[in-house]
Amino acid sequence: xxxxxxxxxxxxxxxxxxxxxxxxxxxxxxxxxxxxxxxxxxxxxxxxxxxxxxxxxxxxxxxxxxxxxxxxxxxxxxxxxxxxxxxxxxxxxxxxxxxxxxxxxxxxxxxxxxxxxxxxxxxxxxxxxxxxxxxxxxxxxxxxxxxxxxxxxxxxxxxxxxxxxxxxxxxxxxx
Amino acid sequence: xxxxxxxxxxxxxxxxxxxxxxxxxxxxxxxxxxxxxxxxxxxxxxxxxxxxxxxxxxxxxxxxxxxxxxxxxxxxxxxxxxxxxxxxxxxxxxxxxxxxxxxxxxxxxxxxxxxxxxxxxxxxxxxxxxxxxxxxxxxxxxxxxxxxxxxxxxxxxxxxxxxx
Numbered sequence: 001x002x003x004x005x006x007x008x009x010x011x012x013x014x015x016x017x018x019x020x021x022x023x024x025x026x027x028x029x030x031x032x033x034x035x036x037x038x039x040x041x042x043x044x045x046x047x048x049x050x051x052x053x054x055x056x057x058x059x060x061x062x063x064x065x066x067x068x069x070x071x072x073x074x075x076x077x078x079x080x081x082x083x084x085x086x087x088x089x090x091x092x093x094x095x096x097x098x099x100x101x102x103x104x105x106x107x108x109x110x111x112x113x114x115x116x117x118x119x120x121x122x123x124x125x126x127x128x129x130x131x132x133x134x135x136x137x138x139x140x141x142x143x144x145x146x147x148x149x150x151x152x153x154x155x156x157x158x159x160x161x162x163x164x165x166x167x168x169x170x171x172x173x174x175x
Numbered sequence: 176x177x178x179x180x181x182x183x184x185x186x187x188x189x190x191x192x193x194x195x196x197x198x199x200x201x202x203x204x205x206x207x208x209x210x211x212x213x214x215x216x217x218x219x220x221x222x223x224x225x226x227x228x229x230x231x232x233x234x235x236x237x238x239x240x241x242x243x244x245x246x247x248x249x250x251x252x253x254x255x256x257x258x259x260x261x262x263x264x265x266x267x268x269x270x271x272x273x274x275x276x277x278x279x280x281x282x283x284x285x286x287x288x289x290x291x292x293x294x295x296x297x298x299x300x301x302x303x304x305x306x307x308x309x310x311x312x313x314x315x316x317x318x319x320x321x322x323x324x325x326x327x328x329x330x331x332x333x334x335x336x337x338x339x
Contacts, residue, residue: 033337037330040214044329047211047218055247062243064235073232159214160207167203 001107009101012094021094031091039088043159045081049074050120051155057134057148067135067144071127078120105168109161116154119147184268197265205258212255213332217325219247227318229310236305237314241298275338279331286324293317 012018025031053070055061062070093100100106123144126133134144187193196202223240225231232240263270270276297313304311310318 030334033330033334037326037333040210040329040333041217041326043210044214044217044221047215048221049218051215052219052222061247064239064243069234156211159211163207163210164203167200167206 001102001104005107006101009097012097012101015094017094018097021091024091025095035088035091039085042081042084042088043162045077046085046155049077049081051152054148054152054155057144058152068127068132071124071134075120075124075127082117099169100165103165103168105161105165109158109165112154112157112161116151116158119151119154123147123151179271184271187264187267190264193264193267196261202262202265205261209255209258209262212251212258213329215251216248216255217329219244219251220321220325224318224321227310227314227321229308229315233308237310238298238301238305270335273335273338275331275334279328279335282324282327282331286321286328289317289320289324 025035052061053067053074056063056065056070057067123134130136134140188197196205222232223237223244226233226235226237226240297317304314309315
Protein backbone atom coordinates (compact mmCIF):
# COMPACT_ATOMS: atom_id res chain seq x y z
CA UNK A 1 0.00 0.00 0.00
CA UNK A 2 1.22 3.52 -0.73
CA UNK A 3 2.40 5.42 2.34
CA UNK A 4 -0.07 8.29 1.97
CA UNK A 5 -2.89 5.75 1.99
CA UNK A 6 -1.88 3.94 5.16
CA UNK A 7 -1.16 7.29 6.82
CA UNK A 8 -4.85 8.24 6.39
CA UNK A 9 -5.63 5.24 8.58
CA UNK A 10 -3.08 6.31 11.17
CA UNK A 11 -4.51 9.83 11.13
CA UNK A 12 -8.07 8.62 11.74
CA UNK A 13 -7.03 6.06 14.35
CA UNK A 14 -7.91 7.37 17.80
CA UNK A 15 -9.67 10.46 16.43
CA UNK A 16 -13.10 11.64 17.56
CA UNK A 17 -14.48 10.19 14.30
CA UNK A 18 -13.38 6.77 15.45
CA UNK A 19 -14.83 7.12 18.92
CA UNK A 20 -18.11 8.42 17.46
CA UNK A 21 -18.41 5.58 14.98
CA UNK A 22 -17.49 2.95 17.55
CA UNK A 23 -19.98 4.44 20.00
CA UNK A 24 -22.81 4.17 17.42
CA UNK A 25 -21.80 0.67 16.32
CA UNK A 26 -21.58 -0.72 19.83
CA UNK A 27 -24.34 1.21 21.62
CA UNK A 28 -27.31 1.24 19.24
CA UNK A 29 -28.88 -2.24 19.22
CA UNK A 30 -28.59 -3.91 15.81
CA UNK A 31 -26.73 -0.94 14.34
CA UNK A 32 -24.04 -2.86 12.42
CA UNK A 33 -26.42 -5.10 10.40
CA UNK A 34 -28.87 -2.20 9.91
CA UNK A 35 -26.17 0.09 8.53
CA UNK A 36 -24.77 -2.74 6.38
CA UNK A 37 -28.27 -3.30 4.98
CA UNK A 38 -28.61 0.42 4.22
CA UNK A 39 -25.26 0.13 2.41
CA UNK A 40 -26.49 -2.87 0.37
CA UNK A 41 -29.86 -1.22 -0.40
CA UNK A 42 -27.98 1.82 -1.70
CA UNK A 43 -25.95 -0.59 -3.86
CA UNK A 44 -29.30 -1.91 -5.12
CA UNK A 45 -30.09 1.65 -6.23
CA UNK A 46 -26.70 1.79 -8.00
CA UNK A 47 -27.75 -1.42 -9.79
CA UNK A 48 -31.18 0.01 -10.64
CA UNK A 49 -29.71 3.26 -11.97
CA UNK A 50 -26.28 3.26 -13.58
CA UNK A 51 -25.98 -0.52 -14.09
CA UNK A 52 -29.42 -0.68 -15.70
CA UNK A 53 -28.51 2.31 -17.89
CA UNK A 54 -25.29 0.53 -18.91
CA UNK A 55 -27.31 -2.54 -19.87
CA UNK A 56 -29.68 -0.32 -21.86
CA UNK A 57 -26.81 1.35 -23.74
CA UNK A 58 -25.40 -2.09 -24.58
CA UNK A 59 -28.79 -3.02 -26.02
CA UNK A 60 -29.49 -5.70 -23.42
CA UNK A 61 -32.31 -4.26 -21.29
CA UNK A 62 -35.37 -1.97 -21.27
CA UNK A 63 -35.51 -1.35 -25.06
CA UNK A 64 -38.53 0.97 -24.78
CA UNK A 65 -36.65 3.51 -22.63
CA UNK A 66 -34.63 6.23 -24.35
CA UNK A 67 -30.97 6.59 -23.33
CA UNK A 68 -31.12 10.39 -22.87
CA UNK A 69 -34.37 10.22 -20.93
CA UNK A 70 -33.04 7.39 -18.74
CA UNK A 71 -29.83 9.30 -18.07
CA UNK A 72 -31.56 12.44 -16.81
CA UNK A 73 -34.08 10.40 -14.82
CA UNK A 74 -31.74 7.84 -13.23
CA UNK A 75 -28.46 9.68 -12.65
CA UNK A 76 -29.82 11.73 -9.70
CA UNK A 77 -30.70 8.38 -8.08
CA UNK A 78 -27.10 7.29 -8.51
CA UNK A 79 -25.73 10.43 -6.83
CA UNK A 80 -28.10 10.08 -3.89
CA UNK A 81 -27.30 6.37 -3.58
CA UNK A 82 -23.56 7.09 -3.57
CA UNK A 83 -24.05 9.69 -0.86
CA UNK A 84 -25.94 7.08 1.19
CA UNK A 85 -23.13 4.59 0.55
CA UNK A 86 -20.52 7.11 1.65
CA UNK A 87 -22.36 7.81 4.90
CA UNK A 88 -23.18 4.18 5.72
CA UNK A 89 -19.70 3.04 4.75
CA UNK A 90 -17.96 5.70 6.80
CA UNK A 91 -19.29 4.25 10.07
CA UNK A 92 -17.19 1.16 9.43
CA UNK A 93 -14.29 3.08 7.92
CA UNK A 94 -14.05 5.47 10.88
CA UNK A 95 -14.71 2.68 13.36
CA UNK A 96 -11.63 0.70 12.33
CA UNK A 97 -9.56 2.93 10.03
CA UNK A 98 -6.38 0.83 10.30
CA UNK A 99 -8.27 -2.24 9.14
CA UNK A 100 -9.33 -0.54 5.91
CA UNK A 101 -6.38 1.64 5.03
CA UNK A 102 -3.99 -1.29 5.43
CA UNK A 103 -6.20 -3.69 3.48
CA UNK A 104 -5.10 -4.05 -0.17
CA UNK A 105 -8.64 -5.01 -1.25
CA UNK A 106 -9.98 -1.72 0.14
CA UNK A 107 -7.35 -0.01 -2.02
CA UNK A 108 -8.64 -2.00 -5.00
CA UNK A 109 -12.21 -1.03 -4.17
CA UNK A 110 -11.36 2.68 -4.28
CA UNK A 111 -9.33 2.12 -7.48
CA UNK A 112 -12.47 0.74 -9.14
CA UNK A 113 -14.82 3.24 -7.51
CA UNK A 114 -13.02 6.43 -8.54
CA UNK A 115 -13.02 5.77 -12.32
CA UNK A 116 -16.60 4.39 -12.09
CA UNK A 117 -17.79 7.65 -10.49
CA UNK A 118 -15.80 9.84 -12.92
CA UNK A 119 -17.16 7.91 -15.89
CA UNK A 120 -20.75 8.30 -14.66
CA UNK A 121 -20.17 11.99 -14.00
CA UNK A 122 -18.71 12.51 -17.47
CA UNK A 123 -21.61 10.62 -19.06
CA UNK A 124 -24.16 12.66 -17.12
CA UNK A 125 -22.53 16.04 -17.79
CA UNK A 126 -22.24 15.42 -21.55
CA UNK A 127 -25.81 14.16 -21.68
CA UNK A 128 -27.01 17.38 -20.01
CA UNK A 129 -25.07 19.49 -22.47
CA UNK A 130 -27.13 18.52 -25.49
CA UNK A 131 -30.38 16.60 -25.98
CA UNK A 132 -29.56 13.07 -27.16
CA UNK A 133 -25.80 13.76 -26.98
CA UNK A 134 -24.80 10.09 -26.85
CA UNK A 135 -27.05 9.05 -29.74
CA UNK A 136 -26.29 11.89 -32.18
CA UNK A 137 -23.98 9.90 -34.46
CA UNK A 138 -22.46 6.45 -34.57
CA UNK A 139 -19.12 7.61 -33.16
CA UNK A 140 -20.83 8.92 -30.02
CA UNK A 141 -23.01 5.85 -29.76
CA UNK A 142 -19.97 3.59 -29.87
CA UNK A 143 -18.23 5.76 -27.28
CA UNK A 144 -21.30 5.40 -25.08
CA UNK A 145 -21.18 1.62 -25.51
CA UNK A 146 -17.50 1.50 -24.60
CA UNK A 147 -18.19 3.64 -21.52
CA UNK A 148 -21.16 1.43 -20.57
CA UNK A 149 -19.10 -1.76 -20.81
CA UNK A 150 -16.28 -0.32 -18.73
CA UNK A 151 -18.73 1.16 -16.23
CA UNK A 152 -20.54 -2.17 -15.84
CA UNK A 153 -17.24 -3.93 -15.17
CA UNK A 154 -16.12 -1.28 -12.67
CA UNK A 155 -19.35 -1.27 -10.62
CA UNK A 156 -19.37 -5.07 -10.39
CA UNK A 157 -15.75 -4.98 -9.24
CA UNK A 158 -16.52 -2.28 -6.63
CA UNK A 159 -19.22 -4.51 -5.11
CA UNK A 160 -17.02 -7.60 -5.40
CA UNK A 161 -14.04 -5.90 -3.75
CA UNK A 162 -16.31 -4.51 -1.03
CA UNK A 163 -17.33 -8.01 -0.03
CA UNK A 164 -13.75 -9.33 -0.19
CA UNK A 165 -12.34 -6.72 2.23
CA UNK A 166 -13.61 -8.88 5.07
CA UNK A 167 -12.45 -12.16 3.58
CA UNK A 168 -8.95 -11.28 2.54
CA UNK A 169 -8.00 -10.93 6.19
CA UNK A 170 -8.53 -14.52 7.16
CA UNK A 171 -7.79 -16.18 3.84
CA UNK A 172 -4.42 -14.57 3.25
CA UNK A 173 -3.46 -13.35 6.71
CA UNK A 174 -4.41 -16.15 9.10
CA UNK A 175 -4.14 -14.86 12.64
CA UNK B 176 -39.58 -28.62 15.71
CA UNK B 177 -38.49 -32.10 14.58
CA UNK B 178 -37.92 -30.90 11.06
CA UNK B 179 -35.60 -28.06 12.06
CA UNK B 180 -33.66 -30.14 14.61
CA UNK B 181 -33.36 -33.18 12.36
CA UNK B 182 -29.86 -34.72 12.13
CA UNK B 183 -30.36 -34.70 8.34
CA UNK B 184 -29.17 -31.08 8.33
CA UNK B 185 -25.83 -32.24 9.74
CA UNK B 186 -25.65 -34.77 6.90
CA UNK B 187 -26.10 -31.88 4.46
CA UNK B 188 -23.16 -30.08 6.07
CA UNK B 189 -21.06 -33.20 5.55
CA UNK B 190 -21.71 -33.53 1.84
CA UNK B 191 -18.36 -33.37 0.00
CA UNK B 192 -19.54 -30.27 -1.88
CA UNK B 193 -20.38 -28.53 1.43
CA UNK B 194 -16.85 -29.15 2.67
CA UNK B 195 -15.43 -28.01 -0.63
CA UNK B 196 -17.34 -24.70 -0.52
CA UNK B 197 -16.92 -24.06 3.20
CA UNK B 198 -13.20 -24.78 3.30
CA UNK B 199 -12.07 -22.82 0.25
CA UNK B 200 -12.35 -19.43 -1.44
CA UNK B 201 -15.55 -20.73 -3.01
CA UNK B 202 -17.51 -19.41 -0.03
CA UNK B 203 -16.52 -15.73 -0.29
CA UNK B 204 -16.77 -16.00 -4.07
CA UNK B 205 -20.35 -17.32 -3.85
CA UNK B 206 -21.18 -14.69 -1.26
CA UNK B 207 -19.96 -11.79 -3.42
CA UNK B 208 -22.03 -13.09 -6.35
CA UNK B 209 -24.98 -13.50 -3.96
CA UNK B 210 -24.77 -9.89 -2.77
CA UNK B 211 -24.42 -8.51 -6.31
CA UNK B 212 -27.33 -10.64 -7.58
CA UNK B 213 -29.53 -9.72 -4.59
CA UNK B 214 -28.76 -6.02 -5.07
CA UNK B 215 -29.73 -6.42 -8.72
CA UNK B 216 -33.01 -8.15 -7.81
CA UNK B 217 -33.96 -5.17 -5.65
CA UNK B 218 -32.53 -2.58 -8.06
CA UNK B 219 -34.47 -3.94 -11.03
CA UNK B 220 -37.76 -4.41 -9.14
CA UNK B 221 -37.38 -0.95 -7.58
CA UNK B 222 -38.38 0.93 -10.73
CA UNK B 223 -41.54 -1.20 -11.07
CA UNK B 224 -42.44 -0.72 -7.38
CA UNK B 225 -41.89 3.03 -7.54
CA UNK B 226 -43.97 3.17 -10.73
CA UNK B 227 -46.78 1.30 -8.95
CA UNK B 228 -46.58 4.01 -6.28
CA UNK B 229 -46.58 6.71 -8.97
CA UNK B 230 -43.17 8.06 -7.87
CA UNK B 231 -40.89 7.17 -10.78
CA UNK B 232 -40.83 6.32 -14.50
CA UNK B 233 -44.40 7.64 -14.77
CA UNK B 234 -44.00 8.19 -18.53
CA UNK B 235 -44.00 4.45 -19.06
CA UNK B 236 -47.02 2.13 -18.87
CA UNK B 237 -46.81 -0.27 -15.92
CA UNK B 238 -47.07 -3.27 -18.25
CA UNK B 239 -44.03 -2.15 -20.30
CA UNK B 240 -41.86 -1.68 -17.20
CA UNK B 241 -43.03 -4.98 -15.77
CA UNK B 242 -42.37 -6.87 -19.02
CA UNK B 243 -38.91 -5.39 -19.49
CA UNK B 244 -37.67 -5.44 -15.89
CA UNK B 245 -39.20 -8.40 -14.07
CA UNK B 246 -37.37 -11.01 -16.23
CA UNK B 247 -34.09 -9.39 -15.08
CA UNK B 248 -35.24 -9.60 -11.48
CA UNK B 249 -36.03 -13.29 -11.97
CA UNK B 250 -32.69 -13.99 -13.64
CA UNK B 251 -30.82 -12.33 -10.77
CA UNK B 252 -33.07 -14.13 -8.28
CA UNK B 253 -32.11 -17.51 -9.75
CA UNK B 254 -28.40 -16.63 -9.40
CA UNK B 255 -28.97 -15.44 -5.83
CA UNK B 256 -30.84 -18.67 -5.01
CA UNK B 257 -28.13 -20.95 -6.42
CA UNK B 258 -25.31 -19.07 -4.67
CA UNK B 259 -27.45 -18.88 -1.51
CA UNK B 260 -28.00 -22.64 -1.49
CA UNK B 261 -24.27 -23.11 -1.99
CA UNK B 262 -23.63 -21.15 1.21
CA UNK B 263 -26.58 -22.68 3.07
CA UNK B 264 -25.34 -26.27 2.79
CA UNK B 265 -22.03 -25.42 4.49
CA UNK B 266 -23.90 -24.56 7.74
CA UNK B 267 -27.34 -26.07 7.11
CA UNK B 268 -28.06 -27.19 10.70
CA UNK B 269 -27.16 -23.77 12.16
CA UNK B 270 -29.06 -21.85 9.49
CA UNK B 271 -32.40 -23.61 9.89
CA UNK B 272 -32.51 -22.68 13.59
CA UNK B 273 -31.11 -19.15 13.06
CA UNK B 274 -33.98 -16.67 13.68
CA UNK B 275 -32.60 -14.24 11.08
CA UNK B 276 -32.54 -17.01 8.48
CA UNK B 277 -36.09 -18.05 9.41
CA UNK B 278 -37.26 -14.44 9.05
CA UNK B 279 -35.54 -14.23 5.70
CA UNK B 280 -37.40 -17.28 4.38
CA UNK B 281 -40.75 -16.01 5.70
CA UNK B 282 -40.21 -12.55 4.17
CA UNK B 283 -39.13 -14.14 0.86
CA UNK B 284 -42.30 -16.24 0.83
CA UNK B 285 -44.43 -13.15 1.54
CA UNK B 286 -42.66 -11.22 -1.24
CA UNK B 287 -43.46 -14.17 -3.52
CA UNK B 288 -47.15 -14.14 -2.51
CA UNK B 289 -47.29 -10.37 -3.12
CA UNK B 290 -45.76 -10.82 -6.57
CA UNK B 291 -48.04 -13.74 -7.42
CA UNK B 292 -51.09 -11.73 -6.34
CA UNK B 293 -50.03 -8.87 -8.60
CA UNK B 294 -49.29 -11.15 -11.49
CA UNK B 295 -52.27 -13.51 -11.37
CA UNK B 296 -55.02 -11.40 -9.80
CA UNK B 297 -54.34 -7.78 -10.61
CA UNK B 298 -52.40 -7.90 -13.85
CA UNK B 299 -55.26 -9.22 -16.01
CA UNK B 300 -57.08 -5.89 -15.57
CA UNK B 301 -53.98 -3.95 -16.52
CA UNK B 302 -55.59 -2.10 -19.44
CA UNK B 303 -57.80 -0.27 -16.92
CA UNK B 304 -54.92 1.45 -15.10
CA UNK B 305 -51.78 0.92 -17.17
CA UNK B 306 -51.16 4.67 -17.57
CA UNK B 307 -53.15 5.96 -14.59
CA UNK B 308 -51.80 8.68 -12.34
CA UNK B 309 -52.20 8.66 -9.44
CA UNK B 310 -52.18 4.88 -9.43
CA UNK B 311 -55.05 2.93 -7.81
CA UNK B 312 -54.70 2.26 -4.07
CA UNK B 313 -54.41 -1.48 -4.64
CA UNK B 314 -51.28 -0.95 -6.74
CA UNK B 315 -49.82 1.42 -4.16
CA UNK B 316 -50.27 -1.24 -1.50
CA UNK B 317 -48.60 -3.90 -3.67
CA UNK B 318 -45.68 -1.59 -4.54
CA UNK B 319 -45.13 -0.57 -0.90
CA UNK B 320 -45.35 -4.16 0.31
CA UNK B 321 -42.79 -5.21 -2.28
CA UNK B 322 -40.34 -2.47 -1.20
CA UNK B 323 -40.89 -3.25 2.47
CA UNK B 324 -40.60 -7.04 2.09
CA UNK B 325 -37.50 -6.98 -0.12
CA UNK B 326 -35.77 -4.56 2.26
CA UNK B 327 -36.69 -6.95 5.05
CA UNK B 328 -35.19 -9.86 3.11
CA UNK B 329 -31.95 -7.88 2.76
CA UNK B 330 -31.89 -6.94 6.45
CA UNK B 331 -32.63 -10.49 7.61
CA UNK B 332 -30.09 -11.84 5.13
CA UNK B 333 -27.39 -9.52 6.42
CA UNK B 334 -28.35 -10.38 10.00
CA UNK B 335 -27.84 -14.11 9.34
CA UNK B 336 -24.10 -13.53 9.30
CA UNK B 337 -24.18 -11.69 12.64
CA UNK B 338 -25.86 -14.57 14.45
CA UNK B 339 -24.16 -17.61 13.00
